[in-house]
Amino acid sequence: MKTIATVKILTFAVCVATEAAAFTPSRSARTASTSWAPTSWALGSSAVDYRGYDSPIDIEETAPRDIQSFENWAYEYGVQRAEGFQLEYQSNNSDEFDGETMGWDVYAATALDMPAGTTVLCVPESVILTSSKAMAELRTHAMDPAEKILRSVNAESELRHYYLMVKILVEYEKGEASPWFPWLNSLPRYYTNAASMTPFCCLCLPSYMRKLAVKERGNMQRLSVSSIKLIPFLNEDTKYDADLCNWVYQIVYTRAFETPDEDVKIVPMGDMFNHGSDYTEIEQSYDEAGNYYACTTYDVPAGSPLRISYGDPTNPSFLFARYGFLDENTMATFCKLIPPHINKEMEELGYAENRMLFYKDGQISDEVWDILLYQHLSSTKIGDKRALVTAHQTGDFETKQMLHEKHYPDTSRLLMEHIDGFIQQLDKLSTKAEERGRDLNDHPRLPLILRHNQFVREAFMTVRYQHFGY
Secondary structure: OOOOOOOOOEEOOOOOHHHHOOOOOEOOEOOOOEEOOOOOOOOOOOOOOOOOOOOOOOOOOOOOOOHHHHHHHHHHOOOEEOOOEEEEEEEOOOOOOOOOOOOEEEEEEEOOOEOOOOEEEEEOHHHOEEHHHHHHHHOOHHHHHHHHHHHHOOOHHHHHHHHHHHHHHHHHHHHHHOOOHHHHOOOOOOOOOHHHOOHHHHHOOOHHHHHHHHHHHHHHHHOOHHHHOOOOOOOHHHHOOHHHHHHHHHHHHHHOEEOOOOOEEEOOOHHHOEEOOOOOOEEEEEOOOOOEEEEEOOOEOOOOEOEEOOOOOOOHHHHHHHHOOOOOOOOEEEOOOOOOOOOHHHHHHOOOOOOOEEEOOOOEOHHHHHHHHHHHHHOOOHHHHHHHHHHHHHOOHHHHHHHHHHOHHHHHHHHHHHHHHHHHHHHHHHHHHHHOOOOOOOOOOHHHHHHHHHHHHHHHHHHHHHHHOO
């Protein structure tokens, strides 16, 4: 078992003297030159043969988040924040729930102007949870049966996330004895992503979003009780607590990010940056010792959120499925055109979710027109289909343009049929959701699903008006 016998002083290599000047001691900030861990807690202690006790962490969806204790903990463990960096609170409830804490979002923002290049946050390596450290600590032969289950359900690719889940379960069992207890107790209990939805909620989603939701829910089920129950050093109550395992899954998959060294990391306090699609105020990096830094990418005015990118901003459906928020600032969205079969030629023409786009102003990406033309020619004029593929492969723009003009009446008809068919599907799904809208205690995510469906509908209506005038 590894313990910290004495206070360790770590020098942050990246925080040079000019950056250190930005960090002044305050309620939640130390100087940027060093970080330290109290000798009373041992970060990274082994879980093998550990037997915990009932955890005082309440994981009920209505349980409050203890943010103040987390901020105090971050201060004590050497997390350094620039003056003006603060955590803000925003309720996503509207008037949809009676609970005080359901839907609360806690996110990083700045109360002061932040010049470009300002280091706003430093987190010492010892505080960061990583899959590599979790696997080094916990991956023994005793884990072989659990890993065998993962392989049997084709979940071996999720092994890094899985060991982060196991590590968090270990710390959960320790309760207040865990060094990470204040962080764990600050985390959300209520989620609105696909993994948290009821089966009925999934039935109210359009086909592409439903496909993503089923994938997310399936992944959670693969990594849950069936394998965790075979972990020998966890308590029996923990192993068979599906709600707890699902909560831990949510923590890992909404707060962990892969780093360039192929590790998967959760950075306490760094996990408070929200997603930005139009702008991202923060660039993240690590030094050679594994310490974390967040720096501003431009001159950020006071009162602004501090945001990073969670993924492709042109795929708001994935962001909704994985993270549970509706990104209404996106400039484009996947057109939801899903052929029954996608062959190599279609991929060469550009069929991909991040290229088949409807733009916010009603414009359509060239790839959408190419695929519509390819689909039309596949069932009518094979010779023109070959000419289209050859022209695309050789960069013959003039031939492609000629083919598009020749068959525009047909491709525009296919576009209209796709738009109208998808809008009709959305209307039916929204009607189904509204009929059950009174059952919010059973399906509290329905209002957000309705917002999602309406957001997609408006995007399709904009494209229709832009191209067909109504």
